[in-house]
Amino acid sequence: xxxxxxxxxxxxxxxxxxxxxxxxFSITAVRWIFTPxxxxxxxxxxxxxxxxxxxPVVGLTTLFSGMVLALQSYTGxxxxxxxxxVATVVVLSVTRELGPVLAGLMVAGRIGASMAAEIGTMRVTxxxxxxxxxxxxxxxxxxxxxxxxxxICLPFLVLVGDVIGVxxxxxxxxxxxxxxxxxxxxxxxxxxxxxxxxxxxxKAAVFGFLIALMGCYHGYxxxxxxxxxxxxxxxxxxxxxILILIANYIVTTMFFGV
Amino acid sequence: xxxxxxxxxxxxxKSFDANHVLKxxxxxxxxxxxxxxxxxSGCGKSVLMKCLNGLITPDQGSIKIDGQxxxxxxxxxxEDLRRRFGMTFQFGALFDSLPIWENVTFRLRHQQALDKKDxxxxxxxxxxxLGLAASVIDQYxxxxxxxxxxxxxxxxxxxxxxxxxxFDEPTSGLDPITGGVIDRLIIDARExxxxxxxxxxxxxxxxxxxxxxxxxxxHGVIIWAGPAxxxxxxxxxxxxxxxxxxxxxxxxxxxxxASPAKMATS
Ligand SMILES: Nc1ncnc2c1ncn2[C@@H]1O[C@H](COP(=O)(O)OP(=O)(O)OP(=O)(O)O)[C@@H](O)[C@H]1O
Ligand SMILES: [Mg+2]
Numbered sequence: 001x002x003x004x005x006x007x008x009x010x011x012x013x014x015x016x017x018x019x020x021x022x023x024x025f026s027i028t029a030v031r032w033i034f035t036p037x038x039x040x041x042x043x044x045x046x047x048x049x050x051x052x053x054x055x056p057v058v059g060l061t062t063l064f065s066g067m068v069l070a071l072q073s074y075t076g077x078x079x080x081x082x083x084x085x086v087a088t089v090v091v092l093s094v095t096r097e098l099g100p101v102l103a104g105l106m107v108a109g110r111i112g113a114s115m116a117a118e119i120g121t122m123r124v125t126x127x128x129x130x131x132x133x134x135x136x137x138x139x140x141x142x143x144x145x146x147x148x149x150x151x152i153c154l155p156f157l158v159l160v161g162d163v164i165g166v167x168x169x170x171x172x173x174x175x176x177x178x179x180x181x182x183x184x185x186x187x188x189x190x191x192x193x194x195x196x197x198x199x200x201x202x203k204a205a206v207f208g209f210l211i212a213l214m215g216c217y218h219g220y221x222x223x224x225x226x227x228x229x230x231x232x233x234x235x236x237x238x239x240x241x242i243l244i245l246i247a248n249y250i251v252t253t254m255f256f257g258v
Numbered sequence: 259x260x261x262x263x264x265x266x267x268x269x270x271x272k273s274f275d276a277n278h279v280l281k282x283x284x285x286x287x288x289x290x291x292x293x294x295x296x297x298x299s300g301c302g303k304s305v306l307m308k309c310l311n312g313l314i315t316p317d318q319g320s321i322k323i324d325g326q327x328x329x330x331x332x333x334x335x336x337e338d339l340r341r342r343f344g345m346t347f348q349f350g351a352l353f354d355s356l357p358i359w360e361n362v363t364f365r366l367r368h369q370q371a372l373d374k375k376d377x378x379x380x381x382x383x384x385x386x387x388l389g390l391a392a393s394v395i396d397q398y399x400x401x402x403x404x405x406x407x408x409x410x411x412x413x414x415x416x417x418x419x420x421x422x423x424x425f426d427e428p429t430s431g432l433d434p435i436t437g438g439v440i441d442r443l444i445i446d447a448r449e450x451x452x453x454x455x456x457x458x459x460x461x462x463x464x465x466x467x468x469x470x471x472x473x474x475x476x477h478g479v480i481i482w483a484g485p486a487x488x489x490x491x492x493x494x495x496x497x498x499x500x501x502x503x504x505x506x507x508x509x510x511x512x513x514x515x516a517s518p519a520k521m522a523t524s
Binding site (some may be wrong): 037118121122125126127129130132133134135136137 | 308311313337340341343344345347348349350351352353354355364365368369414
């Protein structure tokens with residue numbers, strides 16, 4: 001019993017310590033985003049990497065999610081003869097929830113891992129120390145552009161994902177469930193409000209920041225050797241995914257009823 | 259005795275958890291002197307070198323550059339200080355994602371907005387001095403051999419002619435001729451540019467060529483430091499064994515005393 005309590009205490013302390021370190025890390029990095037010199041080339045490279053090269057993954061994920069969502073909600077709503085709400089259900093679910101969360105999780109796997117691996121490798125091969133010796137702040141050169149790029153790119157990806165997801169629902173609705181195309185489209189737009197889309201985009205920006213933060217933080221503090229980098233990569237993806245789900249709930253609560 | 263030492267360390271200690279690497283280093287380097295640090299593998303030479311420009315913060319002690327204490331200063335002071343240093347790392351530490359010319363001129367480009375053509379010219383000129391073909395500047399570090407990478411790293415350290423140069427094993431893994439070129443370069447940096455140099459080396463032939471002063475690290479302290487000519491008559495058994503590369507002697511007999519942390523990292 002005693003050991004059990006001790007374990008809980010230690011875990012709680014470790015958690016708080018890590019939380020403090022990560023907060024400090026992100027405050028430092030965010031401050032460097034707004035301080036010259038600005039590393040445009042680094043920022044541009046990250047934007048291409050996160051924004052452009054994630055498009056296929058995000059597109060495929062939201063396409064099939066929109067499709068399956070149309071089928072499933074049809075099954076459900078048909079039971080109380082409310083089939084014609086399918087279009088509304090699809091568009092609201094995709095923009096408010098599925099778009100940001102699925103895109104976030106997919107990008108966490110792709111980008112969180114590659115950031116942690118790249119920065120971790122730089123750490124273990126002394127490249128981060130080398131930056132310091134060459135009068136360049138690693139936090140400003142490596143971390144700041146990634147955080148900024150993550151925060152900018154995810155909303156863009158989610159916006160594209162929303163459109164594709166809704167289109168997936170439309171395909172199934174029209175070609176599989178036999179809805180009239182123009183009625184389906186009208187229904188899609190009828191109950192959609194700007195705030196639904198905004199909520200999704202705000203979520204996306206938060207997720208993008210968290211993904212980049214976890215990738216950079218774990219890479220920056222990578223242990224030594226290939227093993228250290230491997231562990232940093234895993235930690236980055238797992239912690240980013242968990243934080244996305246937690247942040248999703250928090251942001252939704254904040255917007256609830258608005 | 260009015261000359262302030264360029265670098266002065268006293269009582270510098272550094273531990274990584276239970277691994278006490280440096281246990282009280284005292285050392286001075288005069289302006290424009292060439293110091294070579296020797297010592298067995300894992301004794302803490304690289305850690306000591308990283309303390310000099312603040313990459314590693316010692317637990318205790320004092321480090322003065324031109325008489326100015328560098329420990330406990332703020333980030334800005336440390337950044338100013340680092341501009342006066344050039345450093346090469348034991349394993350190159352070139353930036354994988356940048357071509358050679360951007361590696362070599364990294365500091366120049368970020369500090370003084372050099373245009374691309376000038377930067378490429380400077381890079382080409384610097385690496386040809388080190389016996390590399392100028393065409394190498396458009397390649398990436400991963401495309402070069404280990405020895406070529408080492409020379410590029412050296413070019414990156416010397417390109418903007420810093421006052422103090424730190425070289426961590428600059429000639430290890432190089433053929434003797436290239437090693438000779440590097441030695442020449444280190445001597446030149448001192449004689450022509452007036453730099454103070456600190457070099458870590460295991461290569462005794464090279465040590466004899468470049469060193470004014472030699473210091474040997476053992477068990478976390480400097481067990482001997484003196485003019486290079488006196489290295490052979492130091493009277494310290496460990497130095498004698500190291501300098502002559504003897505298999506038998508105090509360094510070999512005490513192996514089990516080595517700290518356990520070393521195993522985990524190799
Ligand atoms: N960042 C670090 N974290 C933990 N331990 C470290 C770190 N850097 C060095 N060490 C430990 O410090 C000790 C000295 O390492 P160092 O790299 O200075 O040796 P060295 O004298 O340069 O050896 P070599 O001649 O093989 O390069 C080793 O036991 C090493 O494990
Ligand atoms: Mg070393």
